Amino acid sequence: MSLLDQIVPVKDSAMAELAQAGDLGMLDQAKGRYLGPEGRFTALMKQLGTLPKEDRPLAGKAINAAKIEIESALAARRSELELQALIPKEPTDFTLPGRRRFPGRLHPLTQVTHDIVRCFRKLGFAVADGPEIEDEYHCFDALNTPADHPARDSQDTFFLEQRAGGGSLLRTHTSSVQIRVMSSQPPPVRIVVPGRVYRRDNADATHNPTFHQIEGLYVDKAVTVADLKGTVEFVFKELLGDEVKLRFRPHYFSYTEPSFEIDFSSSLTRKMGKEWLEIAGCGMVHPKVFEAVGYDPEQWSGWAFGFGIERVAMIRYGIPDIRLFYENDVRFLRQF
Numbered sequence: 001m002s003l004l005d006q007i008v009p010v011k012d013s014a015m016a017e018l019a020q021a022g023d024l025g026m027l028d029q030a031k032g033r034y035l036g037p038e039g040r041f042t043a044l045m046k047q048l049g050t051l052p053k054e055d056r057p058l059a060g061k062a063i064n065a066a067k068i069e070i071e072s073a074l075a076a077r078r079s080e081l082e083l084q085a086l087i088p089k090e091p092t093d094f095t096l097p098g099r100r101r102f103p104g105r106l107h108p109l110t111q112v113t114h115d116i117v118r119c120f121r122k123l124g125f126a127v128a129d130g131p132e133i134e135d136e137y138h139c140f141d142a143l144n145t146p147a148d149h150p151a152r153d154s155q156d157t158f159f160l161e162q163r164a165g166g167g168s169l170l171r172t173h174t175s176s177v178q179i180r181v182m183s184s185q186p187p188p189v190r191i192v193v194p195g196r197v198y199r200r201d202n203a204d205a206t207h208n209p210t211f212h213q214i215e216g217l218y219v220d221k222a223v224t225v226a227d228l229k230g231t232v233e234f235v236f237k238e239l240l241g242d243e244v245k246l247r248f249r250p251h252y253f254s255y256t257e258p259s260f261e262i263d264f265s266s267s268l269t270r271k272m273g274k275e276w277l278e279i280a281g282c283g284m285v286h287p288k289v290f291e292a293v294g295y296d297p298e299q300w301s302g303w304a305f306g307f308g309i310e311r312v313a314m315i316r317y318g319i320p321d322i323r324l325f326y327e328n329d330v331r332f333l334r335q336f
Helices: 003-020 024-035 040-050 053-086 108-122 175-184 225-240 267-271 287-293 309-317 322-326
Strands: 133-135 168-170 189-198 210-220 245-253 256-265 277-285 301-308
Touching: 003 024, 003 040, 003 053, 024 040, 024 053, 040 053, 108 189, 108 210, 108 225, 108 309, 175 189, 175 210, 175 287, 175 301, 210 225, 210 309, 225 245, 225 256, 225 277, 225 301, 225 309, 245 277, 256 267, 256 301, 267 309, 277 287, 277 309, 301 309, 309 322
Parallel strands: none
Antiparallel strands: 133 168, 189 210, 210 301, 245 256, 256 277, 277 301
């Protein structure tokens, strides 16, 4: 059969398959069989080179005309199937009242958390999560926190079971997640960990037994304090404005060395009657933490820092009492 004699049967076969396609998936399969890279019309086009030179224009014109006709039928059938997909498959009473959309807003802590995570994502950080009910190994032991550390005392931590043999507890920081992540994957690591934490602390209007913390962890080769400082400056200027000034004070954390506390100064702190306000803790990951997760501290280095999300929200919005976040007073929540 000559090439010209093949065109009409192939076109008729394609038109029949398109008309019989019962859904969009079948329609796309039919399209591929005729118009795809390995389709039957593509095969016809490839045969043009075998024809005598004087016969090619007529055959090419006939193939293109048939192809245009198929594409038109394909578009029409696609519109029909898309419309059918919108029709309910079960009887529907269209006289029933529609769904009402109640007015609402994201909680201010949720808004601030999203903003913080957005800052880290700009720097290439992934978001990690972990359990709020932890064990002492992930929360303390692997973080180089000795057994006699005050944070492990029942006066500071909510323990859920007897401590003989190591009981479970409500995590006191999101740093436990860094242990879980590093234990489950090789370096490099670049994560941010937002989450709820628990401590026996309600001494004043700025402390609550339940609050939210966010932790950043970066592990790679040749990571230095300069990388830590640059990241911290970027994040806090994104959150609190370009005018923010930061300073780093030497401090002690069992899981970082050297360790620092971070103070910041801006018009927001001056409104509170203070020039500088402590906002975060940070430092270079302690070699013993790397050893606990199987990283070679001679090959890898990293930093970690964490801060309270409530603290940032209180500063940003001028909120004097942390308990306002948890009272669920709509008069308060509607302001954000």
